[in-house]
Amino acid sequence: MTPLWQRLVQGMQKTRDTLVGSIESLVRRHGSSPALWEGLEESLIAADVGPAVAAQLVEAVRARKAPAADAAALRRELATLMAERLRRRQEPLAWERPDAWQRRPLVGMVVGVNGTGKTTTAGKMAWRLARQGRRVLLVAADTFRAAAQEQLAIWAERAGADLVRGAPGQDPASVAFDGVQAAVARGMDVVLVDTAGRLHNKSQLMAELAKVRRVAEKALERPLDEVLLVLDATTGQNGLVQARVFTEAVAASGLVLTKLDGTARGGIALAIVAEMGLPLKLVGVGEDPDDLRPFDPDAFARALLGLED
Numbered sequence: 034m035t036p037l038w039q040r041l042v043q044g045m046q047k048t049r050d051t052l053v054g055s056i057e058s059l060v061r062r063h064g065s066s067p068a069l070w071e072g073l074e075e076s077l078i079a080a081d082v083g084p085a086v087a088a089q090l091v092e093a094v095r096a097r098k099a100p101a102a103d104a105a106a107l108r109r110e111l112a113t114l115m116a117e118r119l120r121r122r123q124e125p126l127a128w129e130r131p132d133a134w135q136r137r138p139l140v141g142m143v144v145g146v147n148g149t150g151k152t153t154t155a156g157k158m159a160w161r162l163a164r165q166g167r168r169v170l171l172v173a174a175d176t177f178r179a180a181a182q183e184q185l186a187i188w189a190e191r192a193g194a195d196l197v198r199g200a201p202g203q204d205p206a207s208v209a210f211d212g213v214q215a216a217v218a219r220g221m222d223v224v225l226v227d228t229a230g231r232l233h234n235k236s237q238l239m240a241e242l243a244k245v246r247r248v249a250e251k252a253l254e255r256p257l258d259e260v261l262l263v264l265d266a267t268t269g270q271n272g273l274v275q276a277r278v279f280t281e282a283v284a285a286s287g288l289v290l291t292k293l294d295g296t297a298r299g300g301i302a303l304a305i306v307a308e309m310g311l312p313l314k315l316v317g318v319g320e321d322p323d324d325l326r327p328f329d330p331d332a333f334a335r336a337l338l339g340l341e342d
């Protein structure tokens with residue numbers, strides 16, 4: 034097992050154990066009778082893939098006429114079908130494209146409701162980019178919560194990244210402006226702007242976020258490279274509602290799904306990819322720096338269904 038694969042498999046243990054366990058018991062109990070398909074649809078819904086995707090997957094797997102009495106074959110068929118669906122919207126992060134470094138600094142921003150893992154995601158990205166030899170500047174545009182700035186400062190130190198932080202209560206847009214300007218002046222490769230968590234139903238706070246983006250773009254004199262909406266996998270279908278509102282407010286360029294290690298409902302990735310017109314770019318499977326992974330549809334589907342690498 035490669036370390037990457039191992040982390041994904043370990044991180045998604047809860048979802049995998051639940052889903053694989055229920056597929057095996059369904060096959061044992063129902064063989065290939067119609068009750069199998071009904072049970073399978075329910076298991077997929079319980080894993081949070083969403084009712085529409087669950088129905089489509091079951092229909093497709095039935096149409097393939099897999100030997101349904103064989104749980105392992107059924108899991109393989111499902112993994113193939115899931116990976117196919119997940120690949121439809123696949124897109125790498127801006128800084129993973131070979132031509133990206135012609136325009137630097139590349140600037141990304143993380144947004145989302147409170148506690149989804151924005152600061153951790155910005156920190157982990159900084160850590161990974163720094164290990165690749167990139168000069169990274171982190172911007173603590175959460176001027177609301179001092180602890181959030183402290184947390185980002187710890188990540189900056191750990192990654193060996195520069196840090197720009199605002200004064201308490203300072204307009205977050207002006208902190209983002211200062212951060213981008215400092216990065217341009219210092220010839221940095223990447224800027225990652227961490228924003229304060231906010232509820233999607235607070236329109237004033239959503240407008241503030243749109244302003245942070247606008248002002249950062251003014252400093253950069255071009256559009257931002259990534260605006261990543263960070264969603265917590267443990268919140269399940271509710272994350273989809275958040276995703277729609279945030280996307281309208283800031284035109285996110287991609288999604289990050291964190292805490293996949295903390296839920297038995299990791300199938301939410303499929304619901305998100307099907308529902309949102311946005312690529313899922315990263316998944317979080319733990320709290321270590323290395324626990325943030327580029328989203329790989331095939332590895333993800335195999336980890337979900339407990340198949341070997």
Ligand SMILES: Nc1nc2c(ncn2[C@@H]2O[C@H](COP(=O)(O)OP(=O)(O)OP(=O)(O)O)[C@@H](O)[C@H]2O)c(=O)[nH]1
Nearest residue numbers: 147148149150151152153230291292317318319320
């Ligand atoms: N298990 C697990 N924990 C995670 C993951 N990502 C983040 N966390 C934890 O989730 C908690 C919240 O993360 P933060 O990064 O502070 O979240 P935030 O969105 O910046 O929070 P606010 O700024 O308050 O909105 C922390 O304890 C993180 O360590 C993950 O992939 N797995």
